[in-house]
Amino acid sequence: MNKSIKLLAVAALALPLMATTSFARDQIQIVGSSTVFPFSSLVAEKFGKSSSFNTPVVESTGTGGGMKLFCSGIGEGHPDISNASRRIKSSELEACLAAGINPIEIKVGYDGIVLANSVDAPAFELTKQQIFLALAAKVPGPDGKLIDNPNMTWSDIDASLPDVKIEVLGPPPTSGTRDAFVELAMEGGAKKFESLAALRKEDKKKFQAVAHSLREDGAFIEAGENDNLIVQKLKANPAALGIFGFSFLDQNEDSIKGAIINGAAPDFDNIADGSYGISRALYYYVKKEHMDIIPGLKEYNEEFLSSKAMGEDGYLLEKGLIPLTEAELAEVVTGLTEMKTVSLK
Amino acid sequence: MTNLRAAHIKKRYAAERRFKMYGLLAIMFALGFLAIMLVTITFRALPAFSQTYVKVDIEFSENVIDPDGAREKVQIAKADFQKIVRDGIYALFPEVTNRKEKRKLKKLISSEAGYHIARVLLADDQPDFEFIGTKQSVWVKSSDDIDSFIKGLIRRDVDESRRRVNDQQIGWVDQLMADGRIEKRFNWDFFKFGDSRSPEDAGIRGAVVGSFFTLIITLLLSFPLGVLAAVYLEEYSKPSKMTAFIEVNINNLAAVPSIVFGLLGLALFLNFFGMPRSAPLVGGMVLSLMTLPTIIITTRAALKSVPPSIREAALGIGASKMQTVLHHVLPLAMPGALTGAIIGMARALGETAPLLMIGMVAFIVDVPTGFTDPSTVLPVQIYIWADSPERAFEAKMSAAILVLLFFLVIMNAIAVLLRRRYERRW
Structure with a gap:
């Protein structure tokens, strides 16, 4: 016992010392x-x-x-x-x-960023403007002033959209996917509103603050960095949409489908030639x-x-x-x- | 009066029975969840333990493998072996000539098949090159999609547009099946290989070896340090403000979130001492900081449970303090200390957060051979596979969880065994 404890102590002290010599x-x-x-x-x-x-x-x-x-x-x-x-x-x-x-x-x-939902759910065909109206924390009201987002279902935004609750799963703010989505889809949509376009000319920072803040009332749900997890959640909940990278849509075609955005479906060719608008x-x-x-x-x-x-x-x-x-x-x-x-x- | 008393007693018995039931229900609830978890994981892991192989007749034509006929190993190793495998599968379906269809056909087999053929043929230092110019039947791995199809994970009855394997490919697979050219085998490679981006080639070996190296370092560092600290605190130190302060801090340390140890590791071991990133050596050092408090606390508890009469008897017959501790107290406390160490190790085995900072959350193909080779550990491997887009990794992930659980069960069983065998009651 005595000896082995001594040995162990020597080994324990020697190891970190050995390691400090630099490695090529x-x-x-x-x-x-x-x-x-x-x-x-x-x-x-x-x-x-x-x-x-x-x-x-x-x-x-x-x-x-x-x-x-x-x-x-x-x-x-x-x-x-x-x-x-x-x-x-x-x-x-x-x-x-x-x-x-x-x-x-x-x-x-x-890389394309897709908005996708379960294959069992109705197909979505959205414009960036509609994405902004669905997900922004503040949207321009009837008089052009910013109000808290009142839209609860997709049909509130546009009668042509399905009458289901807005529920979008997406990555947290630390994610590059989130940065790109906010910049391309949300900002792109916000620019289409006259009042916000005017704000953009006036005060770019303020415009970005409006365009970049996502809802916190439960319509947008931070679902973590793991895209696979979002895909699993979409399978379980056909009412929800998810935001993630194109390769995950590509691998899960049997269970999820991508929303058409500004008339272009998220597929290889559309992303490559730039007609699909949310790509980075x-x-x-x-x-x-x-x-x-x-x-x-x-x-x-x-x-x-x-x-x-x-x-x-x-x-x-x-x-x-x-x-x-x-x-x-x-x-x-x-x-x-x-x-x-x-x-x- | 008697009626009342009888009713009261009945009530008390009923309450007693209910109380027992609640406990039983709680246990059944917990066990139920455990069973559900184990069954789903095992069920999901099953596909990872087998792999589909396709028999292809390969022509090792000299033109492709050794165009200048020099028979040099280095040159031949660089040859495009994947091409001869591809030509082999094209030859099975000579009617396919369209380029687009050929691309689909090529996707039946693993994109790493050529690499493995070359590896086997050129394994020796002085390989004989007799295979060049011959035609041989070789079993090669199918691609992950075809493998999933054979296992029924990609279903035939869903719409073609929503399936990763199209109707034409299914036709080819059916024909290969009818010809006896498709076979499912036990996937030994899962235990032999390191990580890979191709699910059919991904294995757990690199992570298991990495975990092993990391835990060795953790044990070597934290066990002696922890036991010595505990012996000092329990046997030598006199109650003072200082020891009280140390005690509080050890208990605090046990509750610190593990990522903090990772940050410490990054700042101290990597940036200050300049140790290599992603090495099990540093991983083990960081994890030993984490397990140290656990070991100190359990060892102290074990030392405390050794009755004072033992110490007094030893001192009484003239043993020195050191002899008392080393010959009598510590051996009696050892089972407790070892149990603490093993439980601490088991916790360290499942840890990922501190390793993120020191670069062990990484894609590493080569199986590590030493303490400073870049490597990853089992829970990190699970995380990486869970995060991969390819569907076939889902089964690999579950299989890796099973492997991790297997090691955890073994370690905890050893802890229980040690306690049972050597525990003494006074």
Whole structure:
């Protein structure tokens, strides 16, 4: 007993000491958006299997969290790539530049955000204006003044819509999907109202505050970051609609269907050619400073943009990534070869 | 009078019976929920334990695999093995020539099939290249959609537009079935592989090994530290304001939300000491901070339950304080301390929140081989699969939950066993 306790104590003290010696990192580290995660982890896996390099480690931290880690410094202790479901913010870029990091921006494709409900429920055909009327905390009243949203059922908004209670499940404010939805659908809808359009010209901040605040009276329900969970809830509750990424609609066609928005159905072609209005670009950022230091980093970028991944039959497209146009892709490829970094405007 | 008393007694008995019933009902309620949970999880997990295979006649044509005929392993490993698998399945249905239909046909088989064939053929350092130029029948994995279809998870009777497998693909599958080219096998790969984005290739091994490494570190750190702290507090320290303060803080520490330990790990271990991200070493250190209070508290309780007469007897025959503690008190308290440690470990095994901060919530394909290799743990694997769009991951997730529950049950059973065997009553 005596001896073994001594041994254990020595082991316990020695372990953390051993660990403080620095480690040479021989695999790429990727952090960031949970929307880009399925794509970048697929590239990482294929890259690891088809090259002599180790498989990169991909973390799903959310865009904001990823940027924070990414911009915290240069060196082996910091990630090489940050995935983002939006462009880098100027505050984040400032942090990056201050730490001596020059990020290269790689645009990888598009993602549609869908409003969907159970296949057993009536089909929805909405305009952005109607989405705004259904989900905004404050809407313009009859005299143009802002009032608390009075609409309780869809038919309150427009007689052509079904007479069911407004009940929409969506992601929490920390989510990039929520940011994009609010920006594209809600703001897009709000602009269509004369009084709000006038407000937008006058005071942009105030307009955004109106357009970006979702109802808190139970019509909009925060259902967590997990899109699968929202899909499950829609199956159980045919009266509700849900907001999530296109790939989840793609995988669950047997149980949910997407609402047609401004006349365009959420499908691959409509999102790719831009006729479906709620879609956003996906990016990742890579540290120029790490390009020559971390083994395989260059090759990973090449793999991501290769025709094997992004081409017409590419594996990323099979998983639901909506591709860039040829011209856009060519531009991204040149940007990468020239190592064009993002700079503050 | 007697009537009244009899009625009163009857009432008391009835109340007694009701009270017993309430307790029984509570237990049945809890057990009922447990049973429902276990049954649904097991039921959902079943598809993950089998995998559909398709027999394809593959021509290992030299043109594709080794165009320059050099027979170099490195060159051949880079060849497009997926193409020869694809050609194999095209050859089974020569009537399909349309490009769009060919794409549908190609989706019958796993997109990783070629990789696995190459891996098996080129496993040796000096593989013999006799397979080049031959034609062989090989069983390859079907794609996840076809696998789901065979298992009845994608139903034939729903409308084609709402089905991930279209009528034409079903026709092909039926024909393959009739030819005996489709087979369902036990999915050993689930226990052999690390994570993958292809559900048919995803396995639990990486997470199990990662959890194992993490828990080893946790045990090595928190058990000796916890026992030593408890021994000091219980046997040596004199009641003072200082010890009271320490005591309060240990109890507080036990109630701190686990994510806080993750933040501490990020700030201290990663940023200050510069340890690697995503490593079981750091994960174990963070989790040991979390289990430490549990171990201290249970060990102290165990030490307290050793009767003072034992200590006094040891001291009385001339043992030093240290001898008393090491030879008599601690061995008697060990079962209690070990039980606390195992329960603390079981809690650590199910923890994800603190690991998020130190990068262990990650997609990792390679099975870790050491304490500093990037790795993930079982509950994180469950979370990642639950969050994946592909439907086939639902079964994998449930299977991973079963594996996690299996380990938890084993650990708790060991704790109960230790208590039963070594517990002494005075």
